Amino acid sequence: MSFVADRRRATELRLVIFAGLITAGAYTLASLGKNSVIPPRILPFLAVLLLVLVSAHIAVRLLAPGADATLLPVAAMLNGLGYVMIARLSERLAGLQTTWTLIGIIAFTATLIVVRRVNDLARFKWTFFFFGAGLLLLPMVPGLGFSSGGARIWVSVGPINFQPGEFAKIALALFFAAYLAENRELIKNGTWRVGRFLLPEPRDLLPLLAAWGFSVVLMVGQKDLGSSLLFFTLFIVMVWIATEKAAFMAIGLGLFAMSATAAYFLFDHVQTRVSIWLDPWQSYRGRGYQIAQSMFALGSGGLGGTGLGLGDPTRIPEAKNDFIFAAIGEELGLFGATAILIAFLLIIGAGLRTAMRAKRDFAKLLAIGLTTIVGVQAFIIIGGVIRVVPLTGITLPFVSYGGSSLVANYVLLALLLRISDNTAKRLGEAPDQMSAVERFEAARARRRNARTGVTE
Amino acid sequence: MNRRIGKLALVLFALYIVLFVQLNLIQVGRKDTLDNDSRNTRQTVQDFNDPRGDIVTSDGVVIATSVASEPGDDFDWQRTYPNGDTYTSITGYFTFGFGATGVEKVENDVLAGRTTAQQITGIGSLFSGRDVTGDVEVTVDSRIQEAAKSALAGREGTVVVLEPATGAVKAMYSWPTYDTNLVATHDADEAKAVFDYLDAAPGKPLLVNAYQERYMPGSTFKIITTAAALDSGLVDDTTVWAEESEFLPPQTIDPIQNYGGKVCGGDLVEVFRRSCNTPFARMAIDLGPDIMVSAAERFGIGDKMPIDLPAPAASFFGDVDYFEQNVPLLGIGGFGQGNTTMVPLHMAMVAASVANGGVMMKPHVVAATFDQDGRTLRRTAPTAWRTTMTPTTAAKLDGLMREVANTGTASCCLRLSNGVRAAAKTGTAQLNMAGEPERSHAWIVAYAPAEAPRYAIVVMLKGTTAEISEGTGGTLAGPIASRVLDVALGL
Numbered sequence: 001m002s003f004v005a006d007r008r009r010a011t012e013l014r015l016v017i018f019a020g021l022i023t024a025g026a027y028t029l030a031s032l033g034k035n036s037v038i039p040p041r042i043l044p045f046l047a048v049l050l051l052v053l054v055s056a057h058i059a060v061r062l063l064a065p066g067a068d069a070t071l072l073p074v075a076a077m078l079n080g081l082g083y084v085m086i087a088r089l090s091e092r093l094a095g096l097q098t099t100w101t102l103i104g105i106i107a108f109t110a111t112l113i114v115v116r117r118v119n120d121l122a123r124f125k126w127t128f129f130f131f132g133a134g135l136l137l138l139p140m141v142p143g144l145g146f147s148s149g150g151a152r153i154w155v156s157v158g159p160i161n162f163q164p165g166e167f168a169k170i171a172l173a174l175f176f177a178a179y180l181a182e183n184r185e186l187i188k189n190g191t192w193r194v195g196r197f198l199l200p201e202p203r204d205l206l207p208l209l210a211a212w213g214f215s216v217v218l219m220v221g222q223k224d225l226g227s228s229l230l231f232f233t234l235f236i237v238m239v240w241i242a243t244e245k246a247a248f249m250a251i252g253l254g255l256f257a258m259s260a261t262a263a264y265f266l267f268d269h270v271q272t273r274v275s276i277w278l279d280p281w282q283s284y285r286g287r288g289y290q291i292a293q294s295m296f297a298l299g300s301g302g303l304g305g306t307g308l309g310l311g312d313p314t315r316i317p318e319a320k321n322d323f324i325f326a327a328i329g330e331e332l333g334l335f336g337a338t339a340i341l342i343a344f345l346l347i348i349g350a351g352l353r354t355a356m357r358a359k360r361d362f363a364k365l366l367a368i369g370l371t372t373i374v375g376v377q378a379f380i381i382i383g384g385v386i387r388v389v390p391l392t393g394i395t396l397p398f399v400s401y402g403g404s405s406l407v408a409n410y411v412l413l414a415l416l417l418r419i420s421d422n423t424a425k426r427l428g429e430a431p432d433q434m435s436a437v438e439r440f441e442a443a444r445a446r447r448r449n450a451r452t453g454v455t456e
Numbered sequence: 457m458n459r460r461i462g463k464l465a466l467v468l469f470a471l472y473i474v475l476f477v478q479l480n481l482i483q484v485g486r487k488d489t490l491d492n493d494s495r496n497t498r499q500t501v502q503d504f505n506d507p508r509g510d511i512v513t514s515d516g517v518v519i520a521t522s523v524a525s526e527p528g529d530d531f532d533w534q535r536t537y538p539n540g541d542t543y544t545s546i547t548g549y550f551t552f553g554f555g556a557t558g559v560e561k562v563e564n565d566v567l568a569g570r571t572t573a574q575q576i577t578g579i580g581s582l583f584s585g586r587d588v589t590g591d592v593e594v595t596v597d598s599r600i601q602e603a604a605k606s607a608l609a610g611r612e613g614t615v616v617v618l619e620p621a622t623g624a625v626k627a628m629y630s631w632p633t634y635d636t637n638l639v640a641t642h643d644a645d646e647a648k649a650v651f652d653y654l655d656a657a658p659g660k661p662l663l664v665n666a667y668q669e670r671y672m673p674g675s676t677f678k679i680i681t682t683a684a685a686l687d688s689g690l691v692d693d694t695t696v697w698a699e700e701s702e703f704l705p706p707q708t709i710d711p712i713q714n715y716g717g718k719v720c721g722g723d724l725v726e727v728f729r730r731s732c733n734t735p736f737a738r739m740a741i742d743l744g745p746d747i748m749v750s751a752a753e754r755f756g757i758g759d760k761m762p763i764d765l766p767a768p769a770a771s772f773f774g775d776v777d778y779f780e781q782n783v784p785l786l787g788i789g790g791f792g793q794g795n796t797t798m799v800p801l802h803m804a805m806v807a808a809s810v811a812n813g814g815v816m817m818k819p820h821v822v823a824a825t826f827d828q829d830g831r832t833l834r835r836t837a838p839t840a841w842r843t844t845m846t847p848t849t850a851a852k853l854d855g856l857m858r859e860v861a862n863t864g865t866a867s868c869c870l871r872l873s874n875g876v877r878a879a880a881k882t883g884t885a886q887l888n889m890a891g892e893p894e895r896s897h898a899w900i901v902a903y904a905p906a907e908a909p910r911y912a913i914v915v916m917l918k919g920t921t922a923e924i925s926e927g928t929g930g931t932l933a934g935p936i937a938s939r940v941l942d943v944a945l946g947l
Contacts, residue, residue: 348468
C-alpha cells in the first residue's frame with residue numbers, strides 16, 4: 001500500500017540532497033573567491049554534510065513519516081548558506097557553528113523522539129509557562145546573566161554561554177497555544193458586562209495578560225527590543241486567531257502603540273534606535289555606522305552580488321550575527337537576498353498549511369505560534385538591517401551564527417514536523433502504525449515482561 | 457480559525473513584499489548613490505587591491521599604469537604616472553580617499569575591468585586568476601603633448617590641439633599643474649597635505665585651465681561676431697567701415713576705442729586682418745541682442761564643453777535682456793571684451809569649426825577602450841556637436857583668417873616650417889581698467905595647413921606677468937603655436 005507520506009519522504013530526500021549540493025557549491029565558490037583555491041577538503045566536507053542532512057531526513061522518515069516535505073530542506077538550505085557566510089567571515093566561528101548544527105540536528109531528532117503526539121504537550125501548559133518565564137528571568141540573575149551589545153540576554157554556565165530567550169519563546173508559544181485552546185470559547189464569548197460591552201471574565205483573561213505583560217516588562221528591562229517585539233506579535237496573533245475577533249487585534253495594536261510610545265519617551269536606547277532608523281547618515285561616525293555599512297554592502301552587491309568571497313562584508317560590524325543578511329545581500333546580490341526571503345516565505349507557507357490541516361485547536365494554535373515566531377523574527381531582523389523597521393538585535397533563524405538560536409530553531413522545526421505528521425496519520429496519509437521507536441520500546445517491554453514472567 | 461490563518465498568511469506575505477521592495481530600492485535604485493558616497497571606501501579598497509589597466513597615448517606611450525606595491529604597503533597595487541605632470545590634464549588621478557578625476561574617473565569601469573562586456577569575457581579567467589582589467593587609448597599624441605609642454609615653458613596658460621574633422625584632442629597641456637604621483641600615494645596624510653597645498657596655490661592647479669576654466673577671449677571672439685554678421689547678411693564683401701579711432705555707442709558717454717587708440721577701418725578683410733575693434737562693436741550692435749545671443753548659442757556658448765572628461769566649464773556671453781539694457785556691453789562683447797569669457801578648449805573648437813566647414817565636432821580624449829585580450833570594447837566615433845555657420849560663411853572666414861596669418865596680426869609670429877600656410881586669429885584681452893597698469897591675456901587660435909586643415913590649436917597665456925601683459929596675442933602666443941604645429945605637422 002502506497003501512502004502520500006512515501007512520496008513526501010522521497011521529495012524530502014531529494015530536496016535535502018539538493019540543499020547539501022547548494023551549500024557545498026557555495027562553500028567552494030566562497031573559497032575560490034576569497035583565496036582562489038578549491039577548498040582542499042571539499043569532498044570530505046560534502047560527505048559529512050550529506051551524512052548529517054540524510055541523517056536528519058532518516059530521523060524524519062522513522063519518527064514522523066507523514067510530515068511536511070519542505071520544512072527540513074528549506075531550513076537546511078538556510079543553515080547551509082548561513083554556514084558558508086560565517087565560514088567566509090571567520091574560520092574559527094565556522095568550526096563552532098558546525099558543532100552547533102550537529103547539536104541542533106540531535107535536538108531535532110530528540111524532540112521527534114520525545115514528542116509523539118503533540119496534543120499531549122497541552123497538559124504541561126503551566127510547566128511551560130514557568131519554564132519560559134524562568135528562562136527569560138535567568139539573565140537577570142546576578143553572577144549568571146551578563147550583557148553583550150547593550151542587551152542583557154546572556155547566561156553563562158561554566159564554559160557555555162547561551163541565550164535562554166531563544167528557548168523561552170518556544171515554551172511561551174506552547175503555553176499560549178494550550179491556554180487559548182482551553183479558554184478560547186470563554187474569552188471569545190464575553191459574559192462580563194461593562195456598560196454596553198460584553199467582555200471576557202477578567203479571570204479568563206488575566207493569566208494571558210499577565211503572561212504577556214510579564215515578558216514585555218522583562219524584555220524592556222533587558223533592553224532586548226527585538227524579542228519584545230516578537231513576543232508582542234506572537235501574543236496578538238495567537239489571541240486574534242483563537243478568538244476570531246478583530247477587536248482583540250485592535251486592542252493588541254492599541255496596547256502596542258501605547259507601550260511603544262511609552263518606551264520611546266522612557267528609554268534613551270529606544271530613541272537612539274529610532275533616530276538611527278530615520279537617518280543613519282547623521283550619526284555615521286557613531287551609532288549609525290552599522291546601518292550605513294549595511295547600506296553600502298547591499299549597494300555594492302547590487303543585482304547579482306559581488307560573488308561569494310569577493311565582497312567586503314567584514315566591514316559591517318556583527319556581519320556574522322544580526323547583519324548576516326547584509327553580508328548575503330552584498331555577495332549574492334538582490335537575487336540571493338530574495339532567495340532568502342522566499343525561503344522564509346516557504347517556511348511560513350508550510351507552517352501555516354500545517355496549522356490549517358491540524359484538527360485540534362491546540363495543535364493549530366501551536367503551529368501558528370511557531371510559524372509566527374520564525375516568520376516575524378526573520379522579518380524583524382531583515383527589516384532592521386535594510387531599514388524597513390528600527391533595528392533591534394535578534395538573530396536570523398537558521399542563518400545567523402549562534403548556538404542557542406540554531407538549536408532552538410531546530411527544536412521548533414521538529415515540533416512543526418510533529419504536528420504535520422500527526423495530521424497526516426489522522427488523515428490516513430501515513431501508515432498509522434508504530435514508529436520505529438515505538439516498536440523498539442514495545443519490544444523492550446515484551447522482553448522485560450518475558451523476564452518478569454508477566455504475560456500480555 | 458482557518459479563515460484567520462489565511463489572513464495571517466496574507467499579512468506575513470505583505471510584510472515580505474515590503475522587504476523585497478525595499479531591497480530593490482537599495483540594491484538597484486540607490487546603488488549608484490551608495491557606491492559613490494564619499495564615505496564608502498568599500499569600492500576604493502577593492503580597487504587598490506586589484507590591478508588596474510593602463511592609459512596609453514595614440515602613439516603607444518604608457519601614461520598611467522599600476523605596479524605592485526612595495527612590501528609593507530596597505531594595498532597590493534600602486535598607481536603610477538611615468539611622465540610626471542605632462543598628462544595630468546588628461547589622465548587625472550586615481551587616489552585613495554580623494555576620488556578620481558580625468559580619464560581615470562570616466563573610464564574607471566574599463567580600467568578596473570568592471571564593464572559588463574569584461575565581466576562576461578572574464579568568466580573564463582575566474583579560475584586562472586588572470587586579471588580582467590582593460591586599457592584605455594587616448595587621442596593625445598605624446599610628441600605633440602611634449603611639444604606643447606616645452607613650448608609653454610612654465611608660463612601660466614594652456615595649449616590645446618584638436619583634429620578639426622574628428623574633434624580628437626591631440627594635446628592638452630595647462631600650467632600650473634602638478635605631478636599626479638604626489639597625490640596617488642597610499643599615505644593618506646601625505647596626499648591630503650599635497651591636496652591642501654594645491655588647493656590654496658595661486659593659478660588653481662587642481663583645475664585644468666584648458667577645459668575647466670574660462671577667460672576673456674579678446675579679439676579671437678571676432679570670429680564668432682563675423683560669422684553672425686556674414687550668416688545674417690548684415691555684412692558682405694562690399695561693406696566698408698570708415699577709418700576711426702573710437703566709436704560712441706548709444707546709452708553711454710564712454711567711447712569704444714581701437715587697440716592702442718589707433719585709427720582703423722576698411723573692408724572686412726582689412727578690419728579682420730588688423731583686428732580693429734570699432735567695426736566689430738558696430739557689427740554686434742547692428743545685429744542686435746537677439747542675433748548675437750543666438751549666434752553665441754549656435755557656437756555652444758552657455759553649454760558645458762561636451763568633452764569626455766569630468767566637470768567641464770561653459771563659456772559665457774550674456775542674454776538678450778541684459779544686452780538690451782546695456783547696448784555698449786553688446787558692442788564690447790562683439791570683440792571679446794567685457795563680460796565675455798571663453799573656455800580655451802572652446803576657442804580651439806571655434807577655429808576648428810571654421811576649418812571643418814562650419815561643423816563643430818565634440819572634443820574627445822578617449823580614442824578606444826580594450827579588454828584584457830586587446831579586443832576593442834568601444835571606439836569613439838567622431839560626432840558633430842553644433843553647426844556654427846553656413847559653409848559659405850566658413851569659406852569666407854577661412855579666407856579672413858588666412859589673411860591674418862599671411863599679412864595680419866599673426867604674420868609676425870606664426871611661421872610654420874616648410875612653407876606650410878596657416879589660418880589664425882589673435883587676441884589680446886585687456887583686463888585692466890583705463891589708467892591701471894596693462895594686464896591682458898594673450899591668445900591665438902589657428903589651424904594648418906590652411907588648404908587641408910589637419911590640426912587646430914589654441915594658445916592662451918594668462919595675463920599674470922608683466923611680460924605677457926605688455927605683449928599682444930600674436931607676438932607671445934604665436935611662436936608657441938608655431939612650435940607645436942610644426943611638431944604636429946612633421947609627424
